Amino acid sequence: MFRRDPIPPAEAVEILLDGAPLTARRGDSVAVALLAAGVTRFRGSVVSGAPRAPYCLMGSCFDCLVTIDGAPNRQACLVTVAPGMRIERQSGAPQLLPEAGA
Ligand code: FES
Secondary structure: OOOOOOOOHHHEEEEEEOOEEEEEEOOOEHHHHHHHOOOOOOEEOOOOOOEEOOOOOOOOOOOOEEEEOOEEEEEHHHOEOOOOOEEEOEOOOOOOOOOOOO
16 A cells, blocks of 8 residues: 655664564654554454544544553554554454543
């Protein structure tokens, strides 16, 4: 779907998608990093499980929700990659984390 120029080693950031290593470019959003790596399914819809992927890339559609470093429902288009970041695709309705102190 997308093709990008090779990532210079100085700009490479290693992340994990469902435990598998991926190389992103420093400054990429998680959504851009995954799309550039050929990922087309970010989550399954809550109702039918149909595959969903980023649509708006600006925080409006919520089709890019993933779990990042154990925190569910993060908008992949609004989070910048970081070295060692653990990203997991979601299926259905993930559990919400309790508020601190609740
Ligand atoms: S792609 Fe629409 S909110 Fe992230």
